[in-house]
Structure formats: structure tokens, C-alpha cells
Amino acid sequence: MIPYGRQDISQDDIDAVVEVLQSDWLTQGPKVPAFEQALCDYSGAKFAVAVNSATSALHIACLALGVGPGDRVWTSPITFVASANCALYCGAQVDFVDVNPETGNMSPEALRAKLIEAKRQGTLPKVVIPVHLCGHSCDMAAIAALGDEYGFKIIEDAAHAIGSRHDGHILGSCHYSDITVFSFHPVKVITSAEGGMAMTNCADIEAKLVAYRSHGIVKGPNEMVRPDEGGWYYEQHELGFNYRMTDLHAALGLSQLSRLDHFVAERNRLAVIYDSKLSDLPLTPVDPIPGSESARHLYMIRLHQIERRREIFDTLRAKGIQVHVHYFPVHLQPYYLERGFKEGDFVHAEAFYQQILTLPLYPTLTASDQQRVIDELATCLA
Numbered sequence: 001m002i003p004y005g006r007q008d009i010s011q012d013d014i015d016a017v018v019e020v021l022q023s024d025w026l027t028q029g030p031k032v033p034a035f036e037q038a039l040c041d042y043s044g045a046k047f048a049v050a051v052n053s054a055t056s057a058l059h060i061a062c063l064a065l066g067v068g069p070g071d072r073v074w075t076s077p078i079t080f081v082a083s084a085n086c087a088l089y090c091g092a093q094v095d096f097v098d099v100n101p102e103t104g105n106m107s108p109e110a111l112r113a114k115l116i117e118a119k120r121q122g123t124l125p126k127v128v129i130p131v132h133l134c135g136h137s138c139d140m141a142a143i144a145a146l147g148d149e150y151g152f153k154i155i156e157d158a159a160h161a162i163g164s165r166h167d168g169h170i171l172g173s174c175h176y177s178d179i180t181v182f183s184f185h186p187v188k189v190i191t192s193a194e195g196g197m198a199m200t201n202c203a204d205i206e207a208k209l210v211a212y213r214s215h216g217i218v219k220g221p222n223e224m225v226r227p228d229e230g231g232w233y234y235e236q237h238e239l240g241f242n243y244r245m246t247d248l249h250a251a252l253g254l255s256q257l258s259r260l261d262h263f264v265a266e267r268n269r270l271a272v273i274y275d276s277k278l279s280d281l282p283l284t285p286v287d288p289i290p291g292s293e294s295a296r297h298l299y300m301i302r303l304h305q306i307e308r309r310r311e312i313f314d315t316l317r318a319k320g321i322q323v324h325v326h327y328f329p330v331h332l333q334p335y336y337l338e339r340g341f342k343e344g345d346f347v348h349a350e351a352f353y354q355q356i357l358t359l360p361l362y363p364t365l366t367a368s369d370q371q372r373v374i375d376e377l378a379t380c381l382a
Ligand SMILES: *Cc1c(COP(=O)(O)O)cnc(C)c1O
Pocket: 052, 053, 054, 055, 056, 079, 080, 082, 083, 131, 157, 159, 160, 182, 183, 184, 185, 194, 195, 196
């Protein structure tokens, strides 16, 4: 079977995890801050807060920006459900912004139109969560300009996009956002098995993220509101969670981070081969926008014969080629239909969904396996 994505684990990765197993600290040791510091050094962001998943990172990112009951959070319908669920965890309302029909990323034009209407009705969002689908950057300059104009905060869901750049900025630098979230699930660009990271340049946000990650507990001498009781004393200020990353996971993530540039280069090399060898077929690749370099988490195409998508998917799967579809629009999930969304709410997202197919792409995809994917797809489309 050729999967759509898979991790690449080296002997160095294994050694790094074994070293932690033999050390004094399985969790809350030195590997977590080392991983955080390495991501700050890589991205240029001032702070990084490691957690046990990107889902947890999105949840505490919303909380750190003050999202609660009565607030609105907007995201893209073409994403994994976690990008929307995080708002509901906080008791806020979630809504969606339609996508650009070619990239599947949040459309700044649709966002502007929705903001104008929301301003009229007094229903402006507190937070907007653009998602960098495939690792291809959204038009962040345009989204950030709307943030300044309409007063919302921005969380970038960069689960697909560690290693991507746009306008000369590394995603994760938070140049255009308050917080950027990465995922280290094994299908993503680098992995810590499970894990996530919230990046920010704001010390106040970082302090909140750190507290929410660990039960809402604070330990800094300057943070206490009651008199110090002694060396054992700490205070709980918020209702937080245990979302901590372990040192085993951090050691794996840190080791993988050292190969991030290699992974991104390999993914791009393979994407260029797909681009050229698929160019005569009735399909259009989902490309990064000009001025950006994508980490290429996913290689996605739009089929021209949309009525054949399911048949092509089934045929390739039957041949052991694990194509995929990213994603069924979130607003059409039964859970969201029950909350008032319906077919026709986001027409570009729904049309995009009908056309897309994700082809296998990962650094260890061999030339012969990639050629098989290309040949089988060409046979289907002949
Ligand atoms: C994978 C993913 C997440 C969730 O990441 P986890 O680390 O599995 O919690 C969130 N958003 C997007 C767009 C994703 O692809």
C-alpha cells in the first residue's frame, strides 16, 4: 500500500527518545523547553508553548485571546474539524468564511463581505482562524489588514505549514497573527507522535498559554495573589487542563526539527515531479500563491470530471494507492448541521470539496511508487 502520508523516523530520532527514557525526566524535564526554544530560533517568534496536540493548542489559543460565551470565532470550512471545535470548547459560537475556489484557503474578499454584514448586525468575530491548507499560505497580509480594520485577533492554523514561508516570513513567526499553531501528528511535516505548539510574540499571551496547559496553575513569584506559603506553594488562577507535552515526545520533535529543511525540500522535489508528469491530464493542481514557499504537507489536485471523483478514488484505493480527500466541509458535518448550518451556506467550499483528491506525498515516497501513482491516475483518466 502507498499511503497518502507517512512519517520518516531515523536512527537519530530513535536514539533521542531512548536517551530520554534512560534519563531522570520522562515529562516536565529539559526536552520540552529545548524543543520550544528550537522552534523560536527557527521561526523568529519570541515564545513557543508545547502541548500534547494541535487541537489542545487551538483550544488554549482561543482561551488566551479571551474567547468565551457570547463571542464569535470564524474559520474556514475546508479544514479538519479541530479548527472549528476549539471555539465551541470555549462556549463561543463558530461561523465559517468561504474559500478561494482555486486554493481552498480562506478568501479575504469573502471575509471582507462577511465583516461588513457582521458590523451592520453587531456580530463581529473576536477571533479569525485562517488555515494554511496543504501548507500553502493564506493571503495573510490581506487578512491581517482586515483584522486591524475590524478589530479581530488572528490564530493561524499552521498544522500543515511548518516549514512554509510567505512574503519572506516564516510561518510561525506570527508576523500576521497573534498566535500560530503547529501539529506534530505523524502525517504532518515533522512529528512528535502526538503533539502541537503555539507560537506567539506576546509575553502576556505566552503566560496564559503556559497556565492553561497545566491546570491554570502559576508558579512565578511575581504572579502570586496571596502571600507565599513556602517552597511548595503554587496558585491556580484559571480552570486549565493537562495538555502538557512529554519529554519523550519533545525529544522526537526536536530531533525531527533538525531535518525539517530536508523534509520540505524532498516534498517540493516530489511535488514538482507530479506537476510536470500530470500536466497533460484533465486536472488542476492546488498551487501555493505567488510569493510563497509551501512545506507541501499535501499534494492536492482538482479533477475536471468531478462526477467521476468517487470512482477514481475507489479504483486507486483498490490498487493500494491511498488517495484521500481533505476535507469534507466542516459545516456539513452532522454535528454542525444540527447547529443550523446547511448545504449552500459556503458555495465555493462545497464546490472545491467536490473536485479535490489528495495524492500520496511524503519524503520517503520512492520514484517507482510515485510513478505508479501517476500511471494509475492517468489510466483512470484516460
Ligand atoms: C491535523 C490538524 C489539526 C489537529 O492536529 P492534532 O495535532 O492532531 O490535534 C488541526 N488543524 C488542521 C488543519 C489539521 O490538519
